Structures are given as C-alpha cells and as structure tokens.
Amino acid sequence: MGWKGVKKQIATRIIPTWPLSKKPKTSGSASSYKAETSDNPTARFFTSNGDSKGPSPLEAKLESLFDSLQDASDEKDKLELESTMSYLTEKLKVSIENAELLVALELLQAPAVGVITRRGYVDGWKFTGVGASHQEHAAYLRKLISSLSSDQALFKKVYRHAFVAGRETDQKALSLENALVYWDILFAPPGMAWKTRNHNWLDLWKGFLNAKWTRSVNKDMWNMTLEFALKSLSDETLSFWNEDGAWPSVIDDFVEFCHEKGIGKTDGMDVDDN
Numbered sequence: 001m002g003w004k005g006v007k008k009q010i011a012t013r014i015i016p017t018w019p020l021s022k023k024p025k026t027s028g029s030a031s032s033y034k035a036e037t038s039d040n041p042t043a044r045f046f047t048s049n050g051d052s053k054g055p056s057p058l059e060a061k062l063e064s065l066f067d068s069l070q071d072a073s074d075e076k077d078k079l080e081l082e083s084t085m086s087y088l089t090e091k092l093k094v095s096i097e098n099a100e101l102l103v104a105l106e107l108l109q110a111p112a113v114g115v116i117t118r119r120g121y122v123d124g125w126k127f128t129g130v131g132a133s134h135q136e137h138a139a140y141l142r143k144l145i146s147s148l149s150s151d152q153a154l155f156k157k158v159y160r161h162a163f164v165a166g167r168e169t170d171q172k173a174l175s176l177e178n179a180l181v182y183w184d185i186l187f188a189p190p191g192m193a194w195k196t197r198n199h200n201w202l203d204l205w206k207g208f209l210n211a212k213w214t215r216s217v218n219k220d221m222w223n224m225t226l227e228f229a230l231k232s233l234s235d236e237t238l239s240f241w242n243e244d245g246a247w248p249s250v251i252d253d254f255v256e257f258c259h260e261k262g263i264g265k266t267d268g269m270d271v272d273d274n
Contacts, residue, residue: 061132062122077118084116091134092141099158099191100145102182106161107141113165149192156226159186163222173216180206187229194229196236199263201229208257213250224248238264 055063066079069087074080079087088094094104105113107128109120125132130140148155162182166174174182187194187202194202205225228251231240241247241255241264258264 056126058126058132059122062125063118065132065134066118066121079116079121081114084110084114087116092138094141098188099148099185100141102158102162102165102186103144103148103154104141105165106158107144109161110165112169145190148190152192152230155186155192158191159226160223162186163219173218174222175216176209176213179217179222180209183225194233196233199236201232201236204258204261204263205254208254212253212257221248221250224251228254236264 069079069083069091071083074083085096088096088101088104092104094100101113104110108116108124110116111120125137128140130136144154148158162185163174166178166182168175183202183206185191194200194205224247228241228247232238238255238258241251243252247255255264
C-alpha cells in the first residue's frame with residue numbers, strides 16, 4: 001500500500017506515492033537536538049548495533065514499546081503505513097498536515113513518510129534521554145515543534161531529512177511537484193516563514209520554479225535553497241549574492257528573476273513590494 005491510500009483517510013497536502021518497500025539505510029544518525037552535537041555528525045550515530053553487552057534497560061523498554069505498536073501486517077522491524085499513522089496521530093498527537101509530521105520523522109530517522117524502523121525508533125528515543133513512554137515522547141516532541149520556527153539548527157535538520165523521507169523509492173531527487181508541497185509545509189507554521197518585511201520569498205520562489213524550472217529537485221538544490229532562504233531572511237536586498245559565488249545555477253537564475261522584478265537591486269531603482 002502506498003501513500004495514496006492515506007488520502008482516503010486524512011486531509012493532507014502531502015501527495016507522494018511511495019510504496020512501502022523502501023529499505024532503511026544500514027547506517028545513519030539519530031538526532032541529538034543538543035547544541036554540542038548540532039554541528040558534529042559523528043556524535044550522532046545510532047548506537048544499538050555492535051553492543052555485545054545486550055540492550056540496556058531503557059533499550060529493552062523501547063523495544064517492547066515498539067512491539068506494542070505493530071500489527072500483524074507489519075514486517076518484524078518496521079511500522080508500516082497504518083501502524084505509523086496510528087502511532088503518530090494517536091500516541092504522539094502529531095498533526096500529519098503540517099511540519100509537525102516532519103519533526104517526528106527526523107527524530108525517528110524514518111526512511112520514508114509511511115515507515116518507521118525499529119532501529120530508528122529505539123535509537124532516536126534513546127538518544128533524547130526522555131524515557132520510555134508515549135506520554136514522555138509526545139511531550140518532548142511538542143517542545144521541539146514549539147521551537148521549530150526559531151531554532152535554526154533544528155529547522156535545518158528537519159528540512160534536510162524531509163528530502164530523505166520524501167523521495168520516491170530508489171530515486172535520488174524529489175519531483176518538482178512534491179518539492180513544492182514540502183516547501184509549502186516547511187515554510188509555514190509551525191515551521192519557519194520565508195518572508196521579510198517587503199517580500200514573500202516563498203511565493204517568489206514557487207512562481208519562479210513554476211515558470212522556469214522543468215526538472216526534479218536534487219539534494220544540492222534542496223539544501224542550497226535553505227541556505228539562500230536563511231540569508232534572504234537576514235538581507236532582503238540579496239547583497240550577499242554575487243555571480244561569482246558558489247550558488248547553484250538555479251539560485252543564480254532566481255536572483256536574476258528577482259532583479260527583473262526590481263527586487264534586490266541596490267542602485268536606487270524602485271523596489272517592487274511584491
């Protein structure tokens with residue numbers, strides 16, 4: 001069953017069609033959500049594998065909690081679509097219509113929107129250190145969600161993982177259609193608004209892509225869009241950009257698109273309040 005099946009049950013703007021055969025990565029990282037590890041990926045590796053001493057008491061409780069979430073149709077070490085949706089909405093009280101969903105998926109290092117792995121679940125919650133109950137987990141997630149719009153390090157992690165979980169099976173890029181949906185979700189409450197006093201940059205970006213871009217969105221374009229967004233929030237004149245910089249060509253073309261609208265010019269010309 002793919003993601004299309006969810007649309008019959010819930011109202012959501014997420015529209016991909018991933019089958020649930022997408023395999024979890026054999027190595028990865030659990031989110032720390034702590035300042036000392038935010039810029040140190042090596043401090044965030046999963047820790048369950050290779051432990052010759054066996055599971056700790058906390059890990060054993062988390063394993064048992066994971067087992068309780070599974071139904072008969074799930075593979076041994078996965079929560080598939082129905083179980084995942086039930087867990088997110090009923091146990092964690094997460095909205096699946098906005099960026100709350102993406103915060104949970106990043107914490108759990110979900111390989112796809114409709115899949116949670118045992119390893120991601122156990123290691124993700126173990127790393128937070130908040131205990132082994134749904135109530136504790138839901139409360140912790142609520143704190144993360146409340147800080148998503150202001151905590152740039154957290155937002156970056158959630159944003160980047162959305163690309164990982166959002167891709168269709170065996171694809172290295174997002175379709176433009178799905179990328180636009182995710183940008184809409186990420187740059188709206190409870191996420192970080194991509195707009196400044198004079199300009200709605202998200203609307204400008206979507207307008208540019210719909211008019212000029214016909215390809216998919218690869219990882220570099222996805223990540224550099226966020227870097228550009230963060231800089232534009234601090235400097236709506238776009239003075240940080242120059243044609244000899246390391247921006248991908250799509251960003252260069254977007255800046256030219258803005259300049260044609262009188263946005264970002266610093267030569268005294270009128271600025272369009274678009």
